[in-house]
Amino acid sequence: MDYLPLFAELKNRPVLVIGGGEIASRKIDLLLRAQAVVHIAARELSHEVNELVEAQQALWIASEYHPDQIDKVFFVIAATDDAELNEQVYQDAQRKFKLVNVVDDQARCSFIFPSIVDRSPVIVAISSAGTAPVLARSLREKIETLLPARxxxxxxxxxxxxxxxxxxxxxxxxxxxxxxxxxxxxxxxxxxxxxxxxxxxxxxxxxxHPVAQRGEIYLVGGGPGDPGLLTLRGLQVMQLADVVLYDHLVSDEVLDLVRRDAERICVGKRAGAHSVPQNETNQLLVSLAQQGKKVVRLKGGDPFIFGRGGEELEAAVAANIPFQVVPGITAAAGATAYAGIPLTHRDYAQSAVFITGHCRSDGREPDWAALALSDQTLAIYMGTVKAGEISRRLIEHGRAAETPVAIIARGTRQDQCVLTGRLDQLADLATHAPSPALVVIGEVVHLHKQLAWFQKSSAMMTPSSALTPII
Structure with missing residues (x-):
């Protein structure tokens, strides 16, 4: 953080503005709205500034700047087109430990003016730390439309x-x-x-007659990783939470959007490892809600797609705990979109099947013959661990060995990695894929080379070239 955002009370406090032109006028207007006592040092005053002086809304204290003028003011603004004078003001303020802003000269500013959304007493300030003021103003315009005028x-x-x-x-x-x-x-x-x-x-x-606080569980899908894919409702709920139970699949960027004073508990789901058994997670959700807390169960992707969200809500129902569900973008939709791989395409795939690479606890096998059908896309969650078996069984049941495949690791995140190859190379590809990863099998993978937009496209990879992931 390059600047610490602060809100300063300027009511009846003197501030010094050097300059009396158009730029100075804009700063003076802002200062007067904050009820500051504005002192002006300038050779000439613009029509607008002169009107303020004549109306006794600002004080024209001198026609020339002098360092002593800084001594008894809260801060200083230099708004002149005289570079030498601006430099002197900056150096004088630095020497006397006064905050100073030289307009349009970031290097000579110990404070900067943000773009402001004014709903007094509610004030929203947006800053780009002086790097992109037009962007800050654009963000302000968007926020203006979101906040009611009153x-x-x-x-x-x-x-x-x-x-x-x-x-x-x-x-x-x-x-x-x-x-x-x-x-x-x-x-x-x-x-x-x-x-x-x-x-x-x-x-x-x-x-x-306050309503007794009642605990509630919110099952929230955090999406595949990019915080921009979090739903608005998901963000709103995360800001209301008293406590958040989250998985390792939730990205740090999404987790950073949780309310700062909410308690955070990691229940640690990872492919092949559960740091907290599911039944303990279920009981913890119920116990916290019974204490009257707003409990957010934050999951990567969508909570109802291989996320055990249904099991957790069954526990809530059994305990008579009210709950809400906020869907999220599942990895198969988000990661493939960011990799430029459509799940369906008129020329390549008329259907898409979402499956998990984990076997059921009762040992039942998936219908390999149905999964091996052509003209469909397989999106396999947690599929890298058993990539070799998946490849072998699909080929045994008729899927062509040269069928294109992709492994999308850490999909939608800045370090997204896409490995591509053939079905008979899937096991080798999986050994080089970071986690979490999604396996995609089908002719739609051909489109990755031309449609990848989020990061550089990867060429179809041979086992030897797979040693270097395309990022």
Whole structure:
């Protein structure tokens, strides 16, 4: 983090602006909105700045800059086209340990102005650390469309009741849950619609007769790895969680989106290894929810596709725990899309079959004859461990040895690795694939070379060339 984001109270604090032109005018306007006392040192004033001075909204203290002017101000802004003067202001401020901003000169700024979404008292500030201000402004425009225009009214009303809520709920966790329920319900709807009397009545009623906190389980699909593929609902739920139980398949980038003060418990699912037995995970989910907590069960991919989500919810039903399910993008859809391999294609595959490379505990074999049919795509989860057996059995049941295959390792992530070859080379390819990995078998793999967009395409690989993964 190159800059520490802070919100400074400038009300009645003096700040110094050197320069009186158009750029200075924009900064002065922002400072006045924050109720700062603006001192101006400039040879000339633009029409806009002069009007502010005449209206006594800003003070024109001098026509020339002098270092002593810095001594009794909160911070300094240099907004001139005189490079030598800007350098002097910067050096003087540095020497006197004053924050300074030289406009459009990042190297001479000890603080920078972010792009601002103003829903006072709610303020959202976006910064690119001075590297891409146009990008920051673009992000601000997107956020502007997401936040209700009267969001500040809701925050202001909540602030008026904050002390009473503190008196009613002694524990911080109870206060947080109260506000979370309020801000996600009818209070928020009425307040942002401008119906403040109705909103306040709802707040008062909720405080007088609070609803007992009830535990709930949220089964959330975290997607294949890229945090951009997480659903909006998934993100919202992760921000409400009291505790999150997650697997190793959940990427660090997705896990970073969990609310900062939520408890995190790793239940450690990996291919071929379970650090926490499934029945213990089920019981832990129930136990935490029975304590009145919002429990998020965060899984890689989609929780209902080879994720044992159904088993965990059966435990919730047995314990009479309410639950919700937030689907996620499964690895077969996400990883293949990022590798440029369509699961179906009119010329190559009219169907796609999702299977797991793990055998059932009762020893039952999959229907190899059905899986070996041509004109279909096989997406095999956790298939690298038994890649040799999968290859052998498919060829035995009629799938051509030269059928194209791909192993997509760490799909959708920045270190995604795609290995391609033939079905009879699958075992050799699997020995070089990082985990987690998805095996794709079918003629659609031919399209990888021309459709791979996320990273460099890989050529069809021979066993010898497979030693160097294409990333």
């Amino acid at each position: 969001l500040g009214d809701a925050a202001q009303l909540a602030g008026c009741w904050r002390d009473r809520v503190k008196q009613r709920f002694q524990r911080m966790v109870d206060r947080r849950r109260f506000w979370e329920r309020l801000f996600s319900g009818e209070f928020m709807h009425q307040a942002t619609a401008g119906n403040l009397q109705q909103a306040e009545a709802i707040l008062a009623q909720s405080l007088q």
